[in-house]
Amino acid sequence: MRLLCSASRLNREAVASTGSKRRRWAMIALLAVCEVSWAQGVLVGCPGSTPARALPEPALCLQRAKLAPAQAAGESGVKALFARSKAQLDAGHIEDAERSLDCAEAVIGGEGNAALRYELERRRGILDFRREWIPQALARFECAASLSSALDDSAATARDLSNVGAALRRLGDFRGALRSLTASLDLQRKRGEVSGAVLNNIADVYRELRETDTAMRYYREALASYRAKGEPVEAAHVLETMAELALDGGDAPQASAWLQEALSVYRAGGNRVYELRVHDGLTRVALAQGDLAQAQRWSAAALALSDTWKLPLPPALQLQIARTAQLSGATAAATTRLRETLATMPEGDPMRVPLLQELATAQERAGDAPAANATLRDAYSKAIALAHAQHDRQLDWLRVRFESAEQQRTIAALESENRLRSAQFRQRTLLLGFAAVLAVAVLLGFLLLQQRRHQRARLREEAQRVRHEEELARYRREADALAEDRSLLQGLLDSRDEPLCLLDAEGQVLAVNRAGRLWLGAGEDEILVGQPVSAFVGETGRAALASALERMEDSAGQRVQIAAREGAPLVATLEPWSGGDGLILLAPHDREVAASPAPSLSPVEIAAEPADAGVEPSVRDGFRRSLVELMLASIEAWERTTGTSRLEFAEKSRIWRVNIDDGRLRARALERYLTVAKLPRNPRWRDVLRSAYFVLGRCDGLAPETRVSLQHCVDAVLAYTRRDALV
Structure with missing residues (x-):
């Protein structure tokens, strides 16, 4: 409402x-x-x-x-x-x-x-x-x-009521304006501090009512109040209004004296805008007295003040300057000034009417009677439009007051309805109390039911915790058994005289025997497992070794001649491990190292039987498509759930390496698994499965249908890996 x-x-x-x-x-x-x-x-x-x-x-x-x-x-x-x-x-x-x-x-x-x-x-x-x-x-x-x-704040309320009265006066509601201003004056008198503003506004209302003597009395009281409070600028404003009232009454000398006093106040305060406004009144007084020379001096002073301080001339002052110029015989200059002023004024400005009338007078003196008549018609239409606008504002205000009264009656009706509903509310209190007791009973029953459910849930959680601890114990036993098996495997590897070193796709050492340790030049106490194999070769051989490792996914085998850490040349063979998954077997190519003063560091492709040579092409192609589908499904599920890109996936999973190419971060190894055409010859299918498991384990917001689809892709890859030819 x-x-x-x-x-x-x-x-x-x-x-x-x-x-x-x-x-x-x-x-x-x-x-x-x-x-x-x-x-x-x-x-x-x-x-x-x-x-x-x-x-x-x-x-x-x-x-x-x-x-x-x-x-x-x-x-x-x-x-x-x-x-x-x-x-x-x-x-x-x-x-x-x-x-x-x-x-x-x-x-x-x-x-x-x-x-x-x-x-x-x-x-x-x-x-x-x-x-x-x-x-x-x-x-x-x-x-x-x-x-x-x-x-x-009574002082502020009094000031605001004075402002309300001033606005009502402009709307033509003089009765409402006097009521607001009188209320403001009463509040100020109770406080013992009467403001000159409210007295000035009351005087304005009486001036509108054409009660000149009463208006002048309040103006004089306002002037005395401003002077007593040390507000010279406000007192000067009152003097301007009093001068205008005196000029309208035919007392031009008194109007001139008051305007001169106001002008001295403005000059002392450096207020150039108000100075221009006083020049308007002084020019008008001079014209009223028939002193054309004095009017010309005031007009020239106003123009000089405007040029010096870059101030726009008010339309009222432009009118007086034009009148002075016209009386001085400069009709063309007056016409030009009037036209320029009218061109810069808004259409609804009340000053357009007197400016148009003055322009018509100038056109008549210039002998252009048709233009003068047209200008007078324009002035008349503008005056009628202003009167209609004023009338419309008053009608709007009356409409608002009427609607306000209607709303007051609505408030009274609502209060009556509120009392009736209060009585009905008291009648229903007993029923609501009974309903509240019943609700409390239902709530207690619900709480008991919830407590029983929570107890059952705690029992299930305890049983799950026991099973979890049993699984952890089993995993620890299996881990211990695996550690023992690893020790046995390491002992078996150490018993062989041939150097062997198993690397992952990134060149990290996964397993090495004693002969391989000696072949790489590592000490007895130095840890090789988990270290990059490039750390055990010379600086000049690292680039060739890294280049050979990058091509192993698409290579059946490579021979590379590099410099060991101590500087001795090594001729090594890089071959895909028969177990697949992108693992690489590093072994000497020839037990006798060629004594070459400048060994070649470029890797050379060697012919070798690929790990999946015995697999049917249709099975191999299906396996490769399944790997790509699984990788694409994993990346799509990650991006849709987390809102991040595949680079963040590579960094957080730590499965795929992130490289810097031309100043940009890229996961080149991961991107090769997104299309069948770029899929390596020896794919790291275990890393693809680890990627899918990472998404399934870390993305809690996966949609059920997405999770089911991703698990289906995982099962498809696992079905291929169970074939002996692919493992």
Whole structure:
């Protein structure tokens, strides 16, 4: 439900310190969901309901604001931004002021300090007011009043009610404006601190009502208040308004005196924008007195001030300068100035009408009657459009007030309905109590059932733990037996005189006998198993050995002549192990080493019977396809489950080596197992199975159908490996 806020109700609720229970609940509902929807399509709401805007990054906008580190921290940074926005608004830079407020809102955040959020809402209302967005400004002032009332800040509430009255005056609701301003004045008098702003706003209302004497009395009170508080700039603003009122009453000398006093204040304060505004009034006074020379001097001074400080001339001042030029006989210059001013003004600016009228006068003096008539028609249409816009704003406001009254009646109806439902709730309390007792009984039964299930689960876990310990004990016994078998196997290997060394596909030593240790030049206490065989050859032979190892997956055998670690040349044969799985047997090619002063280090292919020579081609092709399918399924399951690539799989599994090619990481050995065409001649099928088991064991998020498919591929490979011809 959208609860629309009216100014009269908000003023009454904010000012009243006591009230009925019904009124207090209505106020709570108002503050909770208050929002206003205007004909312009802009939604401006109470705290928390302002439209979403693209706010800048806090750190970035603070840096752009060039605040000192001590000022940019926390609340002090927000206050510095508020001060910066006020200075920019006073200088007429509205867009810059809005950017400063956006930065302040970004720094405050969504759940920021309530006092800072109030100040932000109030300053945005002032910004909208300066933009002539009166309905939006009124809604923000109302919300600021509700926030200050919630903060129990009577001084701020009085100030906000004064702002509400000023906005209502601009909307034509003079009765509501006087009511808000009077309430603000009463609050200030109770505190003993009457602000000149509220007195000035009351005077503006009486001026709109054409009660000149009453307006002048309040203006004089506001002037005295500002002077007593040491606010010369605000006092100068009041003097400007009083001068305009005096000029309208025909008292040009008094208007000139007040404007001269205001001008001296602005010059002392260095406020050039306000100086230009005073030049507008002084030029108008001079023209009213018939002193064309003085009007020309004020116009020239305004133009010089604008050129010196690069300030835009206000449209009202442009009008007075054009009038002065026209009376001086410079009709063409006046026409040019008026056209240029009209070209830069927005369509809805009220100053377009007097500027068009002055342009029509200049065209008439130049003898262009048709153009003058067209300009007058344009001015008339603009005046009618402005009157219609003002009328539409007033209608919008009346519509909002009507909808607010309707919503108040809705609140009353809801309160009545709430009382009825409360009675029904009391009648149902007994039934709900019985239901609660029944629910507690059901809950106890459920808890007992759950406890029994947990006990059964603990028993199953204990039985599983016992079985697990038994399996671990069995594995330890088998490991001990395997260690004993390994010792026996090592003794058997050592009993042979022929040097033998079994390597994996990466060149790591898996097994070596005593003769092989002596052949490689290793000491008795030196550990070879688990070490790279390249560590036992000379520097010049390592590249040839590494090249030969890389080609072993596709080679039936190779002969390589390398230099041993002590420098003696070795002629070795690299042959695939008959057991398959990519293991390599390293043995001397000839027991007598050729004494060559410069042995060749390039590996040479030798003819040998491949490990699967006796296997039918169809069986071998099926086995190779199964290996590729298993590897592809494992990589796909890994990437889909973990979201990482095959490189991470190679690094984490430590089954496949990761190489650096042209500055990029690649798993070349793994990639050869992803297509049948690139599959090695002697595939490392055990490593492929280990990869699949790694995925099955590490990827807990595998989908059931993916796990079943991957296990099916594993079973297919195992079925081939059980054939003696492939193992």
